[in-house]
Amino acid sequence: MRFKQVYDYVWSQIERGERKAGEKLPSIRQVAAELGVNRLTVFKAYQHLKDDGKVDVKEKSGYFVASVNQPRLDSAFPDPISAPSAVSWKNKLSDIQRIPAVYQFSQAIIDPNLLPNLFLSDYVKQVFDIYPKLMGTYASAQGDEELREHLSRHMVRKHKFQLTASELLITSGAQQAIDLIARTFIRPMDAILVERPTYSAALDVFRAYGARFFAVDITPEGYDLEHVEQVMKQHRPRFFYMNPTFHNPTGYTVPPSQRKQLVELAERYRCLLIEDDAFNDMYYDQPPPPPLFSYDTEGWVVYIRSFCKYVAPGLRICAVMGRKPVIAPLVSAKSLADNGTPLVNQKIFLHYFESDRMQQHLKKLRIALQIRRDIMEEELRRAPGWEWLSLKGGLYLWIKLPDGFPVVAYFEESLRQNVSFIPGTICDPFDAIEDRIRLCFSLVNESQMREGVRRLVDIANRMQLESNLTNR
Amino acid sequence: MRFKQVYDYVWSQIERGERKAGEKLPSIRQVAAELGVNRLTVFKAYQHLKDDGKVDVKEKSGYFVASVNQPRLDSAFPDPISAPSAVSWKNKLSDIQRIPAVYQFSQAIIDPNLLPNLFLSDYVKQVFDIYPKLMGTYASAQGDEELREHLSRHMVRKHKFQLTASELLITSGAQQAIDLIARTFIRPMDAILVERPTYSAALDVFRAYGARFFAVDITPEGYDLEHVEQVMKQHRPRFFYMNPTFHNPTGYTVPPSQRKQLVELAERYRCLLIEDDAFNDMYYDQPPPPPLFSYDTEGWVVYIRSFCKYVAPGLRICAVMGRKPVIAPLVSAKSLADNGTPLVNQKIFLHYFESDRMQQHLKKLRIALQIRRDIMEEELRRAPGWEWLSLKGGLYLWIKLPDGFPVVAYFEESLRQNVSFIPGTICDPFDAIEDRIRLCFSLVNESQMREGVRRLVDIANRMQLESNLTNR
Numbered sequence: 001m002r003f004k005q006v007y008d009y010v011w012s013q014i015e016r017g018e019r020k021a022g023e024k025l026p027s028i029r030q031v032a033a034e035l036g037v038n039r040l041t042v043f044k045a046y047q048h049l050k051d052d053g054k055v056d057v058k059e060k061s062g063y064f065v066a067s068v069n070q071p072r073l074d075s076a077f078p079d080p081i082s083a084p085s086a087v088s089w090k091n092k093l094s095d096i097q098r099i100p101a102v103y104q105f106s107q108a109i110i111d112p113n114l115l116p117n118l119f120l121s122d123y124v125k126q127v128f129d130i131y132p133k134l135m136g137t138y139a140s141a142q143g144d145e146e147l148r149e150h151l152s153r154h155m156v157r158k159h160k161f162q163l164t165a166s167e168l169l170i171t172s173g174a175q176q177a178i179d180l181i182a183r184t185f186i187r188p189m190d191a192i193l194v195e196r197p198t199y200s201a202a203l204d205v206f207r208a209y210g211a212r213f214f215a216v217d218i219t220p221e222g223y224d225l226e227h228v229e230q231v232m233k234q235h236r237p238r239f240f241y242m243n244p245t246f247h248n249p250t251g252y253t254v255p256p257s258q259r260k261q262l263v264e265l266a267e268r269y270r271c272l273l274i275e276d277d278a279f280n281d282m283y284y285d286q287p288p289p290p291p292l293f294s295y296d297t298e299g300w301v302v303y304i305r306s307f308c309k310y311v312a313p314g315l316r317i318c319a320v321m322g323r324k325p326v327i328a329p330l331v332s333a334k335s336l337a338d339n340g341t342p343l344v345n346q347k348i349f350l351h352y353f354e355s356d357r358m359q360q361h362l363k364k365l366r367i368a369l370q371i372r373r374d375i376m377e378e379e380l381r382r383a384p385g386w387e388w389l390s391l392k393g394g395l396y397l398w399i400k401l402p403d404g405f406p407v408v409a410y411f412e413e414s415l416r417q418n419v420s421f422i423p424g425t426i427c428d429p430f431d432a433i434e435d436r437i438r439l440c441f442s443l444v445n446e447s448q449m450r451e452g453v454r455r456l457v458d459i460a461n462r463m464q465l466e467s468n469l470t471n472r
Numbered sequence: 473m474r475f476k477q478v479y480d481y482v483w484s485q486i487e488r489g490e491r492k493a494g495e496k497l498p499s500i501r502q503v504a505a506e507l508g509v510n511r512l513t514v515f516k517a518y519q520h521l522k523d524d525g526k527v528d529v530k531e532k533s534g535y536f537v538a539s540v541n542q543p544r545l546d547s548a549f550p551d552p553i554s555a556p557s558a559v560s561w562k563n564k565l566s567d568i569q570r571i572p573a574v575y576q577f578s579q580a581i582i583d584p585n586l587l588p589n590l591f592l593s594d595y596v597k598q599v600f601d602i603y604p605k606l607m608g609t610y611a612s613a614q615g616d617e618e619l620r621e622h623l624s625r626h627m628v629r630k631h632k633f634q635l636t637a638s639e640l641l642i643t644s645g646a647q648q649a650i651d652l653i654a655r656t657f658i659r660p661m662d663a664i665l666v667e668r669p670t671y672s673a674a675l676d677v678f679r680a681y682g683a684r685f686f687a688v689d690i691t692p693e694g695y696d697l698e699h700v701e702q703v704m705k706q707h708r709p710r711f712f713y714m715n716p717t718f719h720n721p722t723g724y725t726v727p728p729s730q731r732k733q734l735v736e737l738a739e740r741y742r743c744l745l746i747e748d749d750a751f752n753d754m755y756y757d758q759p760p761p762p763p764l765f766s767y768d769t770e771g772w773v774v775y776i777r778s779f780c781k782y783v784a785p786g787l788r789i790c791a792v793m794g795r796k797p798v799i800a801p802l803v804s805a806k807s808l809a810d811n812g813t814p815l816v817n818q819k820i821f822l823h824y825f826e827s828d829r830m831q832q833h834l835k836k837l838r839i840a841l842q843i844r845r846d847i848m849e850e851e852l853r854r855a856p857g858w859e860w861l862s863l864k865g866g867l868y869l870w871i872k873l874p875d876g877f878p879v880v881a882y883f884e885e886s887l888r889q890n891v892s893f894i895p896g897t898i899c900d901p902f903d904a905i906e907d908r909i910r911l912c913f914s915l916v917n918e919s920q921m922r923e924g925v926r927r928l929v930d931i932a933n934r935m936q937l938e939s940n941l942t943n944r
Contacts, residue, residue: 053797089656089805094613112608120607121600128593135592135786136584141566172644176810183680184561205808208655314607316814325525333561336677337809338648342788345814 003431006037006045011054014065025055025063028408039408040425040434051090060416089208092426093200101420103452105439108248108395110310113445114368116361120312120352127348139343141335142327143170143319147350151319154353155305159294163321169330172341173316174278174306178202178241180320180333181274181302182209185238193231193240193271195223197398197427197436199248202241202276213429218247220389222254225261232269239272239302245288246279246394249427249438253392256289263292266300272326278306281362283393284370299323307349309395310365311358317341317349369395369442372449376441379453384464395442398424401435402464410463411437419455478509478517483526486537497527497535500880511880512897512906523562532888561680564898565672573892575924577911580720580867582782585917586840588833592784592824599820611815613807614799615642615791619822623791626825627777631766635793641802644813645788646750646778650674650713652792652805653746653774654681657710665703665712665743667695669870669899669908671720674713674748685901690719692861694726697733704741711744711774717760718751718866721899721910725864728761735764738772744798750778753834755865756842771795779821781867782837783830789813789821841867841914844921848913851925856936867914870896873907874936882935883909891927 010031013019025031028046032039046063049055056064097107128134142148148165155161171177178201186192188210194203196215206213214231216223222244231237240262244254254262266273275292293303302322311317320330334340352358376397380386385402401407411423424436444452482503485491497503500518504511518535521527528536569579600606614620620637627633643649650673658664660682666675668687678685686703688695694716703709712734716726726734738745747764765775774794783789792802806812824830848869852858857874873879883895896908916924 053800089801089808091613091804091807094807094811098612109610110608112605115605115608117604117606117608121597121604124600124607125593125597128596132589132593133584133587134589135596135784136582136587136589137786138581140570141563172810172814175808179809201808201811208808312607314609314814314816316810329561332563335563335566336561336647336673336680337651338644338788339566339673342644342786342814342817344786344817344820348816 003041003044003048006031006035006042007048009035010045010049014054019065021065021067023065024061025065027062028412038434039406040423043408043412044431047095051095089204091201091204093204093422096420096422096426099415099420101415101418103419103448103455104443105441105452105456106420106422107443108309108440109313110365110369110395110442111445112313114365114442115312116357119357123352123355124348127351130351131347134344134347137343139170139340139346141340142331143168143341144343144346144350147317147346148319150350150354152321155321159290161291161294161303161321162297167321167323167327169320169327169334170341170346171318171320171334172338172345173308174276174304174318175201175205176334176337177304177306177318177320178274178276179205180330180337181239181304182206182211183337184329184333185272186211191235191237193228193235193237194429195242195247196429197249197424197433198241198429199243199276200422200426203427203429206241215429218250218252218254220252222252222258223262225258225265228262229265229269232265232271236269237271239274240266241274241276242292243276243278244292245277246282246392248278248394249396249422249424249436250398251389251391251394251396253288259289259292260295263295263301267298271300273301274304275301276304276306278304278309279394280305282310282366282369282395284366284373285392288393293321299325302326307353310362312349312352315345315349317345372441372444372446373397375446375449376439376453379450379457380439383457383460386460395440397439397441399437399439401437403435404467405435405460406463406467407434407437410459413459413463414456417455417459419452419459421456475513475516475520478503478507478514479520481507482517482521486526491537493537493539495537496533497537499534500884510906511878515880515884516903519567523567561676563673563676565676565894568892568894568898571887571892573887573890575891575920575927576915577913577924577928578892578894579915580781580912581785582837582841582867582914583917584785586837586914587784588829591829595824595827596820599823602823603819606816606819609815611642611812611818613812614803615640615813616815616818616822619789619818620791622822622826624793627793631762633763633766633775633793634769639793639795639799641792641799641806642813642818643790643792643806644810644817645780646748646776646790647673647677648806648809649776649778649790649792650746650748651677652802652809653711653776654678654683655809656801656805657744658683659710663707663709665700665707665709666901667714667719668901669721669896669905670713670901671715671748672894672898675899675901678713687901690722690724690726692724694724694730695734697730697737700734701737701741704737704743708741709743711746712738713746713748714764715748715750716764717749718754718864720750720866721868721894721896721908722870723861723863723866723868725760731761731764732767735767735773739770743772745773746776747773748776748778750776750781751866752777754782754838754841754867756838756845757864760865765793771797774798779825782834784821784824787817787821789817844913844916844918845869847918847921848911848925851922851929852911855929855932858932867912869911869913871909871911873909875907876939877907877932878935878939879906879909882931885931885935886928889927889931891924891931893928 028042031042148168152165186209192211195218293301306318387400422438424433500514503514620640658681664683667690765773778790859872894910896905
């Protein structure tokens with residue numbers, strides 16, 4: 001049973017007046033038992049009811065029928081569930097990340113204390129001395145030419161890219177790059193190839209533009225290339241959105257041997273590869289293999305390189321690289337989306353990025369993050385039957401839970417105890433991965449890390465115990 | 473004959489090999505004579521051929537067949553003209569504004585020399601002292617709470633809005649606000665009501681999301697409200713996108729008496745009013761009437777207030793105000809579009825906006841702009857049969873040209889002489905207003921203004937003379 005049916009079931013009770021405004025709804029556990037469905041399915045239905053304003057959530061006490069006195073406006077815009085043609089811009093990842101929690105393992109953000117803040121502030125002041133009219137000047141839609149020149153030279157030097165400044169577009173973060181690519185290349189019902197699991201907010205964007213998903217599993221060994229070829233051959237996807245380096249959420253890296261082959265497949269089947277590379281510099285062992293874009297000769301790879309995560313998150317600077325026929329329509333889309341990323345942000349970023357300080361910062365940051373990762377792993381060893389691969393880059397651990405682990409109840413209890421994480425299901429294009437969670441170790445400091453992970457482990461141990469008792 | 477037919481005519485000649493790569497195409501004048509069509513139609517066809525990479529333009533020498541060695545990629549994404557279902561993100565306004573010109577009357581940008589640059593730089597430095605970790609911190613999708621609190625209080629005080637911080641979303645400029653509203657509320661083939669003429673880049677956004685346009689003329693007296701009601705009643709538009717205060721491109725202001733009635737019509741026909749208000753503080757006579765949003769009680773007005781134009785263009789801060797059922801989906805759309813406007817920009821804006829200096833700046837700026845407007849009008853009086861209304865606010869003059877004035881040839885000759893402006897046709901949802909141009913007086917300084925307008929007038933006089941001789 002899909003969550004939509006549960007949604008309709010609960011909503012019809014409310015609509016028929018069987019459940020009144022303000023009334024407490026049965027718990028997720030009760031509904032799951034009543035309908036004989038997975039609790040995660042009920043959880044999703046309740047979340048949608050909440051998002052649609054039909055149900056309220058009160059912390060620690062459950063779900064309630066929302067007040068019937070909705071503004072008249074509500075009914076003017078058909079509900080996304082009842083009207084499938086309406087555009088539903090739902091961002092499940094950010095919905096979870098917005099839930100306040102002291103021990104934040106859901107947000108892939110680097111602790112601001114690990115960034116060279118004072119140095120950055122000094123830089124900003126210098127930049128305003130260099131460009132006194134910076135605040136009064138608009139940027140072009142494609143981005144500041146000086147920054148594009150600099151970044152293209154940097155990429156040529158570092159990754160041996162074939163690249164000029166005209167093949168580079170500056171966006172406000174990777175999220176905007178993904179959105180611009182989706183709106184430019186997806187038409188409703190187009191096939192799109194994605195990894196399974198993948199970045200949840202990319203799925204939400206593709207879904208909103210009407211994509212049909214085909215997926216290929218990502219494993220520590222990369223993809224099943226035969227499967228990739230079969231999908232490309234049979235379904236002709238418009239593009240393959242991939243995150244082959246320190247992959248989100250798994251941390252896996254696609255091996256060099258597959259990279260060249262993937263570019264060849266892309267050329268053969270005329271399927272763009274959208275290579276999202278946000279963690280390239282965040283390695284703990286050795287630098288990752290060359291990006292797929294460095295193998296591209298025919299223009300079938302688009303390379304998204306965000307600098308938001310670890311350079312200067314507050315500036316939100318990202319670069320999209322690709323050949324002219326791809327970049328040109330993206331520049332037009334960008335000009336309609338926001339007329340160009342603010343020049344202030346681009347100039348500050350440029351001057352910081354080219355400083356020596358930047359490289360020193362990266363070295364220190366890698367060490368600091370590695371220490372946090374080690375602490376997380378150390379504390380997690382007490383968790384009952386949890387498994388994960390120790391990670392060579394990126395900001396997360398992707399944990400396999402024991403079979404049948406009650407992940408929804410676990411998630412709810414963790415939130416109640418002020419700990420948040422990402423349930424694996426939202427990273428799945430088919431909403432079915434229920435035995436995984438993603439824990440991000442970059443935001444909280446070392447002592448919070450120990451306390452937060454201890455809470456997680458304690459809750460898990462207790463639930464495991466209860467579940468064993470019940471099953472006996 | 474529509475430009476599409478001219479496009480196909482020229483393209484078929486190229487495809488059949490009758491015109492070879494690199495070959496010069498016949499001039500716009502020749503093709504127009506050959507096919508018996510308006511030159512503007514040919515101009516549009518050539519522009520589309522250029523945008524699609526089929527034709528190259530060389531400054532001062534004309535149009536040429538593009539090289540046939542297109543990258544293979546080109547053919548993989550169906551051309552927007554041959555495949556009507558492809559998403560075409562074309563921004564006609566920015567295409568024109570990107571053409572380099574010394575005498576820039578096309579861009580609605582305020583001369584950076586009129587902004588308090590040194591003061592702004594000092595402010596930035598102070599802000600970084602207040603928030604040393606600003607560069608390392610992400611904003612929420614809805615926008616910084618401190619800024620939203622401040623802006624909502626400001627709007628309550630200034631315009632007597634009923635408003636709280638939760639009913640306000642921060643976007644990166646009005647352009648992004650328009651894009652988010654379009655993607656949230658337009659489904660393909662939805663009816664949308666717009667003014668005629670209106671802001672070209674809004675039309676381009678609505679078009680890309682598949683809107684069907686209905687239009688109501690804007691005049692110095694406002695709209696024909698019976699016509700508005702008839703369209704709302706008969707076609708049930710999703711929204712009415714309007715710019716009722718110092719309207720772009722005409723400069724007209726909808727009178728107070730119509731504002732209340734429009735809000736009532738919106739409620740009656742459940743049609744959102746999207747009130748774009750970018751020039752509210754840019755008045756030269758007296759402050760404009762209250763925004764429509766101040767009459768809203770039922771939630772049918774969405775208010776877009778950009779501060780890009782005259783406060784701090786480099787920061788690109790805009791606020792969208794509306795009731796919860798409208799703001800909530802816009803926040804989700806924003807989170808998928810770019811995860812939120814950078815915090816750096818919001819904090820700098822906030823501290824500048826609330827300073828006393830800001831009000832002083834506005835006063836001075838109004839005087840400086842008024843002087844430029846007066847110079848433009850003074851120089852324009854020599855133009856042959858040009859008519860315009862002297863403007864009480866905003867940054868443009870909307871000029872009526874004499875009947876039959878050869879506007880396309882005039883536009884091309886002006887560009888050749890380094891003067892740019894906006895042809896009225898791109899401000900028209902139906903591409904038919906051919907006797908108007910928009911001249912913006914905010915960007916160039918006073919001596920450039922005189923020289924630029926003199927060139928415009930001289931070209932017009934010469935062409936008028938030639939045309940009289942020919943017609944004799």
